Amino acid sequence: MDTELHNFIFVWISVVTALIYCRYISKLIPNGPKRLFFFLPVILLFLLLPLRLTTITLSGLTAFFVTWLCNLKLLLLARGKGPLAPSPPLSLPLFVAIASLPIKISPSLGSVASKNGGGNGLKSPANYITKCLLVVSLFPLLQWSDYVHEKVMMTAYSIHMYITLEVALVVVGAAAGRLIGVTVEPQFNEPYLATSLQDYWGRRWNLMVTSILRPSVYEPIRSASGHIMGRQWAHLPAVLAAFAVSALMHELIFYYIGRKEPTWVVTRFFLLHGVAVAAEVAAKKALHGTRWRLPADVSRLLTVGFVVVTGFWLFLPPLLRCDAMAKTRRETIAIIEFVKGFVFVPL
Structure with a gap:
């Protein structure tokens, strides 16, 4: 586990460093094929970085955040579009956060909060607590899976996967929102x-x-x-x-x-x-x-x-x-x- 954590830290230091490079490239080079050319090494790097991780949680979330979402955001930025190309331009911390995490800037925090049923774009605490308790109730099934019918285990795993993904993304987004003042992008x-x-x-x-x-x-x-x-x-x-x-x-x-x-x-x-x-x-x-x-x-x-x-x-x-x-x-x-x-x- 220590090795995995060290690799995880290395991966995300690499991500932040590469995004700082992309931020300055986007300021120096206009939209179009030339900007895309300078982004290509970073896109390739983001395809390779999850290979350093082995746990399903860290590798899966890193691949989702970086290989999937961030690469598509960079492809949009190469055309001068997407969440990384607003007017006025993003500050460096906001650029890195919005590029690498599932979050967005809200022009009106109040409207987003009211739309999604909770402060800062989140649902009510009771919603997440109930779902977390449901996941906890599935732990015995995960521990004794050899004695449980396959279809029951597949159902339990599906519920576990959905709730874990939703809660993990909420935690990441809410933490980023607290640190840099952005609104959580509602995931589910x-x-x-x-x-x-x-x-x-x-x-x-x-x-x-x-x-x-x-x-x-x-x-x-x-x-x-x-x-x-x-x-x-x-x-x-x-x-x-x-x-x-x-x-x-x-x-x-x-x-x-x-x-x-x-x-x-x-x-x-x-x-x-x-x-x-x-x-x-x-x-x-x-x-x-x-x-x-x-x-x-x-x-x-x-x-x-x-x-x-x-x-x-x-x-x-x-x-x-x-x-x-x-x-x-x-x-x-x-x-x-x-x-x-x-x-x-x-x-």
Whole structure:
């Protein structure tokens, strides 16, 4: 564990140093291919850095923050767009924080807080406490997984993964918000309440990814497709392209945490959902103006059911192939033992 922490510190010192370089490059070189050329070594570095980490938590989060989100932000910055290119320019601390973490600046803190149901863009404390208690209640299952049915374990692991990811991102964002005065980017909006796949992926699940994929992938593809297919259907290839990029990034993250060659099963999961979302959007356009609509409870059940069934079929197997459940169990037990040793210090 000591070696992992040393590697983690090295990785993030490298990230900060590289982003300081990018900040000054963006001030010296105008938007366009030349700026992108000077960013390419950093983008490559950010693809390699997670390989120094082995724990599922540190390598997974670092890959998500740096390899995925930060690289897309740098690609946008090369074009003079995105969260790193506001007017007036960001200060150096804000630039580094917004580039490397899932946070954003809010023009009006009050409006964001009220929109998301809590101060500084967070939900109520009771929401997070309830979810943390649910994760704690799953610890016995993780410790005794050999004696529990596989489907029950997959369900428990899915819940554990979702809540752990949400809480971890909230902690990181809230800490950064306290230090440098930015608002937390809401990551999840109770995805189990989604009434359509478009609602699930666009407004409820991992919203930071949505906010970055939209300007970096969806909008350029939609603009290009509009000249070929017309504006009415230009969004369909754009949706598929956004899901394809998400699929490739998940394959990469799964490689970081498992060090196993991809089977491209998780790519099929995201392409299937991309096709389903595109078909859903097309159906809504075809039915626009009619009164036909499913009841909310029925549409919610169908949406969540589709996500769960396809997730068990195509998403969880490649993740479990990376020994994710075993690693999670070991890391969870290690954290429990660390907390016990910290709290129950002999006098």
